[in-house]
């Protein structure tokens with residue numbers, strides 16, 4: 001059916017075909033069905049939406065991006081052809097029923113993800129099917145290879161290429177901002193790609209974006225890495241493993257990260273940039289992605305085995321993830337904490353120990369030293385980490401002279417204080433994230449939470465436990481409501497509870 005294009009100024013991740021009810025009926029398609037839009041030799045797959053009123057019979061509404069992709073303008077003719085569900089739909093159903101997929105089936109699914117041939121519902125079903133049924137290591141390997149092969153890759157002809165990645169799940173994990181320059185200043189190449197927040201209040205890409213541009217092309221990643229030693233780029237802006245960001249987009253609103261997708265997501269990015277030695281940070285503990293060290297070892301084993309199959313030398317650092325790393329949670333606050341530590345050459349113990357410990361593992365893997373932690377600490381304390389970080393920020397289009405105290409933080413704040421004398425019995429990861437997200441993170445860069453007291457700290461009645469930052473008053477109010485309903489930091493005295501709770505009367 002030939003229809004006249006009407007360009008609609010809306011943003012949609014997936015192409016839409018907005019049709020008049022009677023045209024849709026004539027074509028035999030319903031809301032959510034697929035159609036192929038053809039203009040000359042160009043075509044794309046779009047999802048049908050039925051317009052009530054504003055698209056007249058004979059017209060078809062398409063988004064600006066689709067118009068560009070098809071090379072059409074307002075008033076151009078577009079051929080609309082109904083198409084059946086792709087074969088990968090059946091494979092998703094197979095996984096939903098709990099069966100193992102074949103290599104070809106997984107490749108087909110990944111190709112369709114990359115080509116936007118799956119609807120939002122189908123892609124979500126795929127993510128949920130792996131969440132519920134999991135995948136074995138063969139399937140994960142095929143998934144990873146398919147993700148690498150459907151995108152672009154980098155080949156560094158010279159130098160030792162290393163990388164680090166965290167599986168995420170622990171708030172305040174700004175360690176990459178310290179690890180990358182520390183490693184790069186020792187002469188290694190570290191072209192780090194990061195994702196944005198998946199389950200947290202700030203992913204490394206969100207944090208780095210406070211200080212520099214993270215939307216780098218694959219050519220820029222290569223050029224900057226060869227010139228200054230490292231980058232911190234957002235994987236989603238490149239064509240590196242393009243299926244990854246499309247999958248993350250459906251994981252984010254659900255705040256889930258199925259283990260098989262996590263393995264493939266991380267390892268596809270590492271494989272595509274040609275890393276030889278990789279450290280994977282696996283935070284474990286209550287409220288993180290992995291509950292305990294035992295489970296952490298199982299996941300670590302999968303990472304190492306997957307690395308072996310793909311030709312990457314992988315070491316996992318199973319790290320303490322029971323409470324936030326450092327004190328700051330949220331993009332600008334985390335960038336501030338990392339930069340401040342580099343400026344002062346010291347920082348929160350958890351942050352320093354973790355960042356330098358992981359940099360140290362990389363140094364030991366490549367045979368630079370047998371005491372990696374000390375080697376990393378020397379670099380950090382000599383000021384070379386900061387110097388290199390500034391070079392990286394400048395190379396990524398940021399201001400190399402930015403000082404931590406210049407970073408804009410949300411000016412709407414609220415202090416949560418301790419109601420009693422006692423000690424911090426618990427800091428809940430998930431509750432901290434909920435508060436920071438309610439305050440606007442990661443979208444509002446200046447929103448987040450700054451902890452003043454962490455687990456085990458002694459506190460006096462009236463001490464500030466944490467401060468909430470927001471850019472907008474209404475988001476601050478929402479965050480306060482969340483924080484009061486489910487307190488992220490719990491202080492207790494020596495008597496935890498009284499049971500039975502009645503009191504004896506004389």
Ligand SMILES: O=P(O)(O)OC[C@H]1O[C@H](OP(=O)(O)O)[C@H](O)[C@@H]1O
Pocket residue numbers: 164165166167168169170173176193194195196197198199200201202203204205257
């Ligand atoms: O905590 P959540 O949001 O689930 O995980 C996502 C974060 O974990 C990884 O960390 P890194 O890039 O290795 O520092 C990702 O790239 C991203 O920054």
Ligand SMILES: Nc1ccnc(=O)[nH]1
Pocket residue numbers: 166167168194195198257261262263265266
């Ligand atoms: N699923 C993921 C977890 C952490 N980092 C990623 O890049 N992807």
